[in-house]
Amino acid sequence: MSLKHGLLGLLNYGSMTGYELDKAFKASLSFFWQAKTSQIYRELDAMERQGWLTSQRVIQSEKPNKRVYTITEGGKEELTKWLSSPESDIMDAMSVRSPFLMRVFFAGETSTKQSLEMLYAYRQKCLESKNRLGSAYDAISEYGAIVGDEKKSKYWQIAALYGDAFFDAGLNWADKAIVLLKEELGE
Template structure:
């Protein structure tokens, strides 16, 4: 149940609308968790029913009205409970459709598999660049005195991402060499 907790976490920094949460989510948490806009609205609804959030409508004249969510004490308690829980196995597991495909690629000819790995490298490089693009955001955020601590942990997750994609690139290089050698 991490999407709910991710949203709670963001709302613990301050009240936001679904639209703002969606954007913030995609700007910061997206590389390690993905959520559809529609899913975010659904979860906000569910969490309000659980009493973790309250909402009120903000009227605007130049733009559409919006619904602003605030975390409740119950919501904060739930967030801290989740943070303190010792993690489950499932929180450490990888799921990779790419590796699944590779696993069964013995049937295909080696050239195609090399192309697939080249494509994989390209994606990893793009992901790495996207992560480097958020470095600026983290720095801006850090300069806010109250957010110094948060920025530290944000930075740690970004560092993870960079090491991860670097590792993927190195692995793909050695995999390509191995396959080329098997020709």
């Protein structure tokens, strides 16, 4: 997946401002695809140049002006093409490229105490991320009601379930690794 396809997918549900897209993206997709606000706006500009979306400037008197983005037929075709592409990205879901795990692999060069601190920090991040995933479920309910399509929101829920399982696996791994290192210290 790329950021542009995530944004096209969101716009396929209805027109949104950049602010609304940023908010929707971070509430629903950020647990498996992170994007900064500046990246989202750059991608929106690029997609408009490609003809995948249009924008309309809305002048407001009490608030700053805004741009409302709408997916075009070309954008819908690109989204459909991407969704229908061969499963070449399935292996991406199973591949791991982690600087953190590289540090774990070579952590025998450091103290056990330092390694434990690193694992406790990782465990805490997993726990925080799992807790933040609750907002993804809230977003699924909120946007599901707006879109009014149970089938679509069911797939959103399936993606969130992957996030739950991913963070549970991280917590499980960290707990086992901590036990192994504590045994080394005789704890």
